[in-house]
Amino acid sequence: MDSNSNRIINPDPSLYNEDLAPVPKEKRNWGWGSYSMLWMGMIHNIVSYELAGSLIAMGMSTWQALAAVILSNVALIVAIWFNSAAGTKYGLPFPVLIRASFGYKGAHLPVMIRAFxxxxxxxVQAYIGSKAVGAVISVVYPGWVSIGEYTFWGMGLNDWIAFGTFxxxxxWVISHGMERVRRFELWAGPLVIVLALGLVYWALKVAHGFGPIFSVQSKFSxxxxxKSFFLAVTGMIGAFATLILNIPDLTRFSKSQKDQIIGQAVGLPIMMTFFGLMSxxxxxxxxxxxxxxxxxxxxxxLQFKSQPIVVLLGAFALLIxxxxxxxxxxVVSPAYDLMNLMPSKLNFVKAGIISIVIGVFFAPWLWFTNANSIFTLAGAVGGTLGPVAGIMIVDYFWVRKCQYDLNSFFVKEGQYTYRNGWNPRAYVAMALGVVVALIGLVVPSLQSLYTYNWFLGIAVGGLSYYFLMRSYQIQSVPTLVEEEVSFK
Structure with missing residues (x-):
């Protein structure tokens, strides 16, 4: 590899295609505003709303619920900043970068776990969002509910129409590629803020001001x-655990480290706390x-059925x-992950369509109940993926000292070959992290550990990997010449 360029020399076709290759400098055009709007679009959704709102339903006071939202966002942004750095520097997506720590073959398992x-x-989101589609249709078509009498695979015909439409x-969005995704996010996020502000005005009017809102007493002591507080925190982190890993899929388009750092700081902890407070x-x-x-x-x-315009505009905002x-x-993340398995046969659009087809077979309408159950589920997801995030962060910053050999990502005889493409040390570290994070689910005497599952998973996974890799000889690599601001 030429150390002054992103040119890959003789890449292996089984490890390389144009969508997995480093993004050229001239195409890294996402500024800090793009990332702010991107995160606004990602966090302003029904699941985020339900997670924050359900803290009140669990019995927390307003102040306790707000504290849980703030702590989860601080932890999220720190992990996301760290795992964004390599993607920004090298212009590579998550399924390529993880080859450095797990090996070019070993990376497939954590990549596919994260993809699924x-x-x-x-x-889950498609099912929940389809409810907003149904709400819109019910306003313009009074007979909408009646067609739900015809059922198939656990849903009425009306719900199937709404789900299929969504x-x-x-x-449609996926078929237009990543640039359409970025443009879509520029207006999707602010739209729901308008809806939320309208509902906040209604809530304050009903409560007669902020006083009664912030006077809600906690049922816990x-x-x-x-226990409930940290379970809620890890649950909210778990809901974004996949993004901690695949954030390089997005920051590989950043103009500079400064742009992704500032943009994500504005878009995630600041806006998510604001949105959580509104919820x-x-x-x-x-x-x-x-x-x-x-x-x-x-x-x-739907409580405002007497005002159809409110239901119509509100449901449309939630849908978007x-x-x-x-x-x-x-969708973006599993699309890259599936491309990583078959880079010579799949591009971003094909892999994205395959991902959403597979998603239908999870059939959330058969088991999804309410937001409270999501905390335990999201926590389990975070506990599983946390160790992988810890391993990636430690590998880049402390094992590799922020220097990757770019060409080795795309050849089978390079620095990331390890043992025939597998790094056993990474698997041992991942197993230790997952066991410690999730053991509280199966061993009653250790149930308290599950309350902190994501924190334990990322810490144990990362530290285990660091100590296991101390005996491994890391080859020196040429310094990649960059125009952007250093992360360190």
Whole structure:
């Protein structure tokens, strides 16, 4: 490899195609504003709303719920910043970068685990978003509910029409590639903010000001509170665990490290805390207005049936917001992951369509109940993927000292060959991290550990990898000449 360029010399066709190759400097045109809007689109969605709102339904006070939102976002942005650096520097996606720590063959397993987790979340978001589609149709077609009498595979005909419509919208966005995704995010995020602000105004009017909203008393005390608090924090982190890993898929298009750092800081912790606060205020308002917390925003909108325009515009905003997060968080990532398996046969569009087809078979309508159950599920996801994030971060910053051999990512006889393409040390570290993170689910006496599953997973996975790799001889690599600001 020429150390002054991103040119790959004699790449192996089984490891390389144009979508997996380094993004050329001239095509890295995402500024900090792009990342701010990108995150606004990803976090302003129904699942994020339900996760924040359900903290009130669990019994937390407004202040406790807000604290959980803030802590989860601080942890998220730190992990995301660290794992964004290599993607920005080398212009490479997650399934390529992970070859450095797991080997070019060994990378397939964590990549596919992460891919199927993303597809799983796609199915959940698609199902939830289809409810917004149904709400829109119900306003313009009074007989919408009646056609639900015809059922198939657990859903009525009306729900299948709504789900199919929403699925086709995903296919349309994906078919236009990554640049269409970026442009779509520029207006999808702000749209739902308008809806949320309208609902906040309604909640404050119902509650007669901020005083009653922030006077909600907690149902927890002592150890019970801290257990619920950290379970909620890890659950909210788990909901974005896939993005911690595949964030290089997005930051590989960044103009500089500075752009992705500033843009993500504005878009994630600041805007997510603001959105979380709005969700909490609205949920408290529903408790005052209806005598019980309503954490589902579509169900809340349907309380305003006497004002069809409110339901119509609100459901449309939720539909667009959910579509935006689903494409970026749960389709872009598995698309790159599937391309990594068959780079000579798949491109971004083909792999993205395959991902959303697979997503249908998760059939969330058969088991999805409410946001409270998502905390345990999201926590398990975070506990599984946390160790992989820890390994990637430690490999880049402390094992490789921020220097990768670019050409070795695309050849079978390079630095990332290890033992016939597998790095056993990475697998041992991953196994240790997953066991420690999830053991509380199966061993009652260690149940308290599960409360901190993501934190334990990323720490144990990363530290184990560091100590296991100390005996491994890392070859020196040429320094990649960059025009952008250093992350360090």
């Amino acid at each position: 987790v993303a597809i799983f979340w796609f199915s 699925w086709l919208l995903h296919a 002592g150890g019970d509170f801290w 909490i205020i609205i949920t408290v308002g529903t408790t005052i207005a209806f005598g019980k917390p309503i954490t589902d925003p579509v169900a809340l909108l 917001a959910t579509l935006s997060v689903n494409v970026v968080a749960n």
